Amino acid sequence: MRILVFGGSGGIGLALVQRLAQQEHNHVVATFHSHQPDVKSSNIEWQQLDVTSESQLMSLSATIGSIDWVINCVGVLHDSSHQPEKNLKSIDAEWFLSSMANNALPTLLIAKHFSANLKPSNSPKFAVISARVGSIADNRLGGWYSYRSSKAALNMLIKGISVEWRRSLPKVCVLALHPGTTDTHLSKPFQANVPQGKLFSSEFVAEKLIKIISSTTNDESGSFLAYDGSPIPW
Numbered sequence: 001m002r003i004l005v006f007g008g009s010g011g012i013g014l015a016l017v018q019r020l021a022q023q024e025h026n027h028v029v030a031t032f033h034s035h036q037p038d039v040k041s042s043n044i045e046w047q048q049l050d051v052t053s054e055s056q057l058m059s060l061s062a063t064i065g066s067i068d069w070v071i072n073c074v075g076v077l078h079d080s081s082h083q084p085e086k087n088l089k090s091i092d093a094e095w096f097l098s099s100m101a102n103n104a105l106p107t108l109l110i111a112k113h114f115s116a117n118l119k120p121s122n123s124p125k126f127a128v129i130s131a132r133v134g135s136i137a138d139n140r141l142g143g144w145y146s147y148r149s150s151k152a153a154l155n156m157l158i159k160g161i162s163v164e165w166r167r168s169l170p171k172v173c174v175l176a177l178h179p180g181t182t183d184t185h186l187s188k189p190f191q192a193n194v195p196q197g198k199l200f201s202s203e204f205v206a207e208k209l210i211k212i213i214s215s216t217t218n219d220e221s222g223s224f225l226a227y228d229g230s231p232i233p234w
């Protein structure tokens with residue numbers, strides 16, 4: 001299989017890349033943004049790419065050829081000057097827009113430019129790592145406005161893409177996946193209150209997500225699923 005992983009340099013992305021590359025017949029094209037992992041293998045090809053750049057996405061789609069799986073693992077929750085908002089007082093309009101630009105819009109652009117690359121595959125998959133906190137039905141705690149909203153927008157995009165592709169790309173299965181709280185750079189500042197046994201390693205999550213992506217069919221396209229395969233309300 002030919003697999004394209006966006007955000008292959010992240011905690012979850014890199015674990016996916018490494019696990020997928022263990023299968024010798026897989027060829028994995030993985031993107032990084034600011035740092036290229038020191039992981040080399042004859043079936044891993046690293047590409048530097050900013051997912052917020054439509055021209056860079058277009059260039060990659062024009063050169064990469066056909067693909068069986070696209071997995072988008074890019075996500076931003078905090079940076080050196082921004083943390084998830086605890087209340088309305090802490091809303092920063094630019095950070096809200098940058099969360100949308102990093103967490104929601106790229107998936108729409110990836111779908112736009114890579115649909116032709118997925119078309120020849122017999123069992124194409126288009127999976128994006130969303131988050132349970134993007135579920136509107138599940139929001140009982142409030143806060144985290146920018147991240148929650150960007151993941152809710154991402155979920156709506158996944159639903160819309162799945163509906164459009166049911167007509168134009170009927171073999172594809174489009175999925176929004178929740179990895180569970182995973183021990184990565186993204187979750188580091190928020191791990192203190194995670195119940196025992198509920199902070200997963202990236203390797204564990206990668207295994208679970210690959211199992212879901214492999215086993216789902218186009219009948220299940222447009223689903224929002226947790227790492228254990230259970231459905232999450234939108």
Ligand SMILES: NC(=O)c1ccc[n+]([C@@H]2O[C@H](COP(=O)([O-])OP(=O)(O)OC[C@H]3O[C@@H](n4cnc5c(N)ncnc54)[C@H](OP(=O)(O)O)[C@@H]3O)[C@@H](O)[C@H]2O)c1
Pocket residue numbers: 006007008009010011012013032033034035036049050051052073074075076102129130131132178179180181182183184185186187
């Ligand atoms: N960890 C969790 O507990 C958890 C829970 C729920 C959902 N998620 C979701 O899971 C996904 C993966 O998260 P993670 O925990 O693996 O986070 P991470 O370790 O912080 O990785 C983030 C990835 O995003 C890439 N990235 C950021 N901005 C980019 C840009 N403009 N262009 C291209 N790549 C960019 C980073 O690339 P560089 O490092 O090369 O800059 C890195 O590969 C995210 O969507 C996140 O929201 C995570």
